[in-house]
Amino acid sequence: MNMLELYRSHPDIIWENTKTGSPATAKHLAECMKRMEDFCCFSDFGDRQIDNFKPLDIKLWLKSLEQRGLCGASQNRYLAAVSRVFNYAIEYELMDKRSPVLKSHWRKPSAPRPLSYTPERVNQLIRFFRLSDAPWLADMAVLSVNTGMRLGEILMLDKGEAEVKTDEDGDRFIWLPETKNGDPRKVYLNQDAEAAVEALAAIKGYYSHRKFYDTWTEARRMVCGGDKNAVFHTFRHTAATKMANDLGINTELIGKVLGHRCSDTTAKYIKLNEKTQKDVARLMAG
Numbered sequence: 001m002n003m004l005e006l007y008r009s010h011p012d013i014i015w016e017n018t019k020t021g022s023p024a025t026a027k028h029l030a031e032c033m034k035r036m037e038d039f040c041c042f043s044d045f046g047d048r049q050i051d052n053f054k055p056l057d058i059k060l061w062l063k064s065l066e067q068r069g070l071c072g073a074s075q076n077r078y079l080a081a082v083s084r085v086f087n088y089a090i091e092y093e094l095m096d097k098r099s100p101v102l103k104s105h106w107r108k109p110s111a112p113r114p115l116s117y118t119p120e121r122v123n124q125l126i127r128f129f130r131l132s133d134a135p136w137l138a139d140m141a142v143l144s145v146n147t148g149m150r151l152g153e154i155l156m157l158d159k160g161e162a163e164v165k166t167d168e169d170g171d172r173f174i175w176l177p178e179t180k181n182g183d184p185r186k187v188y189l190n191q192d193a194e195a196a197v198e199a200l201a202a203i204k205g206y207y208s209h210r211k212f213y214d215t216w217t218e219a220r221r222m223v224c225g226g227d228k229n230a231v232f233h234t235f236r237h238t239a240a241t242k243m244a245n246d247l248g249i250n251t252e253l254i255g256k257v258l259g260h261r262c263s264d265t266t267a268k269y270i271k272l273n274e275k276t277q278k279d280v281a282r283l284m285a286g
Contacts, residue, residue, distance in 0.1 A: 001094060003053075004046040007036045007085045014088045015081075027182060035081040050086075051095040058082075058105055068213045069220070069231040072107030079105060116241040117145075117234055124223050134215040136206040139196040141235055146193040148239035148258045151232050153179060153187075157200060158207050164189075164197055176259075185259045245275070 007014065015024040015032045024032070040046030042061050045053075058079075065075045089095045117125070122145055129138035140154050153176055156162035162176050172194050174187040189197060200206065216232065224230035240258060243249040255262070 002047050002049055003036075003085070004040050006050050006089060006094065007033075007040075010088075014084050030182075031077075032081040032084070035078045036085065038078065039082050050089050053086075055105075062105060062107075066228075067217060069216060069228070071229065075107045079107075115234075116238040117230075121223070122235070122238060125219055128219050128223050129215065132215045132218070134208070134211040136200060136203060137212065137215055139199045141232070142196040143193050143200070144232070144235035145238050145242075146190055146196070147174075147187050148236050148243075149174075149187055150180060150236060154200075155207060157197065158204060164201075179259045181259065183259060 001009075011029060011033060012023055015029055016022065017024065023029075039061065042064060043057075045057070045061070062075055062079065065078060070078070086095075090097050122141070126138045126141050129135060129141060140151075143149060143154055144151070153162065153174075156176060157164075157174065162174055164172060165175050166172055172189045174189065174197070176185045176187065179185050220227060220230050236258070240254050243254045243257065244251070249257075
């Protein structure tokens with residue numbers, strides 16, 4: 001049995017709650033399946049027989065996640081999903097009692113990602129992308145920093161899984177039928193975001209996984225001083241921080257714009273600057 005056949009056979013059993021025996025939530029199951037798809041797309045892992053993996057294979061795969069900008073905690077979540085598949089194979093005697101996912105592979109928590117980019121850094125990155133072999137990355141960055149859209153949500157446009165619509169007032173928005181938490185969402189566009197969407201639509205089929213990460217690796221070195229925590233997702237944090245500091249929007253509303261179900265998640269995205277904190281202090285005096 002190869003890896004694809006294995007993890008697709010009984011995902012409900014593989015990722016059930018080991019403490020209670022209850023089924024995994026739909027969200028957790030979907031996340032684990034996506035991580036396994038990623039694992040199987042690396043090298044020939046999907047077609048490889050389950051008893052033909054070595055510790056070095058896991059090491060090389062994790063290295064690729066690191067090069068893509070995933071922090072230690074994110075790598076551990078991927079590793080946890082893969083570990084459950086191997087443990088399932090061992091428990092039900094589908095392979096020898098040996099797992100290549102060793103404890104030594106677990107990543108130590110890394111320094112937290114930068115909560116947001118400065119306006120200067122955003123402009124530097126966009127300029128860098130415009131002149132790179134992946135100029136469409138500049139439009140993706142503009143779209144994310146103006147709307148707070150996730151990378152996966154932006155790519156839904158290229159895949160035809162999302163569409164641009166116009167409401168009764170003539171305002172343009174992106175309709176996302178399903179987001180990360182399973183909810184649909186409207187993402188309204190300002191002038192810059194709409195221009196970015198039009199630019200991306202003009203080159204449909206533009207996205208290249210390899211070019212994306214190769215270009216980001218170079219931007220991280222040339223623009224961000226080699227900071228491994230500089231990733232595309234930080235544009236989303238930057239949008240949330242701008243909403244809070246420059247526009248004075250409250251956390252609950254920011255969460256709705258970003259598509260969060262929980263305000264605690266939104267709070268982690270926002271970095272209040274000193275000016276905003278001083279403004280709050282002055283307002284409290286009244």
